[in-house]
Amino acid sequence: MSVWDQVVGQEEVVATLRDAVLASRQGEDAARAMTHAWLITGPPGSGRSVAARAFAAALQCTDPDEPGCGRCHGCTTALAGTHADVTLVSTEKVTFLIEEIRPLVSQAQRAPSQGRWRVMLMEDADRMVERTSNVLLKAVEEPPPRTVWLLCAPSPEDVLTTIRSRCRAVHLRVPDPRAVADLLVRRDGLDADVALASARAAQSHVGLARRLARDPEARQRRRRLLAVPAGIRGVGDAVLAAAELIDTAAADARAATEERDAAEKAELLRNLGAEAGTRLPPALRGQVKQLEEDQKRRATRAQRDVLDRAMVDLLSLYRDVLVVQLGADVELVNTDLADEVRRLAAGSTPEQTVRRMDAVGVARERLGANVAPLLAVEAMMVALRPQG
Ligand SMILES: [Zn+2]
Numbered sequence: 001m002s003v004w005d006q007v008v009g010q011e012e013v014v015a016t017l018r019d020a021v022l023a024s025r026q027g028e029d030a031a032r033a034m035t036h037a038w039l040i041t042g043p044p045g046s047g048r049s050v051a052a053r054a055f056a057a058a059l060q061c062t063d064p065d066e067p068g069c070g071r072c073h074g075c076t077t078a079l080a081g082t083h084a085d086v087t088l089v090s091t092e093k094v095t096f097l098i099e100e101i102r103p104l105v106s107q108a109q110r111a112p113s114q115g116r117w118r119v120m121l122m123e124d125a126d127r128m129v130e131r132t133s134n135v136l137l138k139a140v141e142e143p144p145p146r147t148v149w150l151l152c153a154p155s156p157e158d159v160l161t162t163i164r165s166r167c168r169a170v171h172l173r174v175p176d177p178r179a180v181a182d183l184l185v186r187r188d189g190l191d192a193d194v195a196l197a198s199a200r201a202a203q204s205h206v207g208l209a210r211r212l213a214r215d216p217e218a219r220q221r222r223r224r225l226l227a228v229p230a231g232i233r234g235v236g237d238a239v240l241a242a243a244e245l246i247d248t249a250a251a252d253a254r255a256a257t258e259e260r261d262a263a264e265k266a267e268l269l270r271n272l273g274a275e276a277g278t279r280l281p282p283a284l285r286g287q288v289k290q291l292e293e294d295q296k297r298r299a300t301r302a303q304r305d306v307l308d309r310a311m312v313d314l315l316s317l318y319r320d321v322l323v324v325q326l327g328a329d330v331e332l333v334n335t336d337l338a339d340e341v342r343r344l345a346a347g348s349t350p351e352q353t354v355r356r357m358d359a360v361g362v363a364r365e366r367l368g369a370n371v372a373p374l375l376a377v378e379a380m381m382v383a384l385r386p387q388g
Pocket of ligand 1: 069071075
């Protein structure tokens with residue numbers, strides 16, 4: 001399987017990146033002709049980092065005829081994130097620290113050690129305050145001939161204009177759910193019907209579709225969430241439903257981070273030469289405290305991500321309701337909940353559905369703005385109750 005096969009439903013972008021790789025191999029001056037900074041944008045789940053990794057792999061590929069062969073050492077290590085000349089940068093924090101970016105700038109100055117290129121692949125390039133962006137800007141402005149920066153962000157507007165103007169931009173679109181399902185069947189050997197329903201439910205988010213298709217419990221959780229609106233009769237139900245959603249999100253986030261947190265802490269203690277459970281000398285306590293704070297931030301972000309996903313799922317439900325109410329000739333996102341959707345559609349007007357979608361949208365915004373999650377979700381649930 002070529003590295004490009006992972007980049008689902010993005011024929012135009014793949015063609016652009018492929019051409020760039022081919023051109024970079026033509027003659028001595030080719031390195032100079034190569035664009036040294038790329039900005040890869042696209043909505044969540046469109047596969048920004050997948051596309052960036054495929055590009056990095058194709059740049060490092062050692063196959064003379066088919067760059068991005070997917071079989072050679074260059075391809076496989078670049079995809080796995082272990083290639084010596086591919087630096088992957090991402091963050092679980094809200095923004096990158098300036099101290100995290102500085103070392104990258106000096107690293108980018110060095111020639112590749114074994115590959116054709118030194119590739120600096122930065123996910124979350126939108127998570128930089130201006131001061132940090134300016135540090136990066138220096139590196140992106142004047143890269144050495146064999147260095148390529150790949151910056152990923154949701155949209156071009158999410159990065160500073162000065163950086164954007166130095167980059168060649170490629171934009172990914174939301175892939176067709178059929179293309180996503182096809183990949184799940186081909187690559188992961190999943191059942192075709194489950195794959196298609198999951199791809200639709202995940203609104204073509206590849207990672208999420210895969211999780212849904214592989215994990216019956218995840219599908220069950222999603223179905224339970226989408227059954228919530230139908231069960232809300234009054235304000236009391238709404239408040240209860242909000243509390244339950246917050247608890248579930250917290251539990252999901254904990255399950256996702258707990259194991260990793262413990263492993264990280266054990267490793268830090270080992271590196272500090274301390275046994276777990278013994279008292280640390282004061283000089284070392286600071287480091288442990290720093291780690292614990294990072295982990296807490298990560299847990300908060302994980303919980304916010306789970307909640308945001310729930311909001312997106314609820315929006316998809318009301319979007320389907322509206323589709324039915326307006327008699328629009330488009331496919332439902334929630335094909336497995338068609339009965340539920342029709343019931344909700346029959347029991348309300350399109351205006352009410354739009355107001356409910358607005359309420360979910362407002363809750364999303366408030367969560368993004370760090371409003372206490374319970375308050376935001378309660379207000380939303382109350383707005384979802386049946387209106388006379
Ligand atoms: Zn290869």
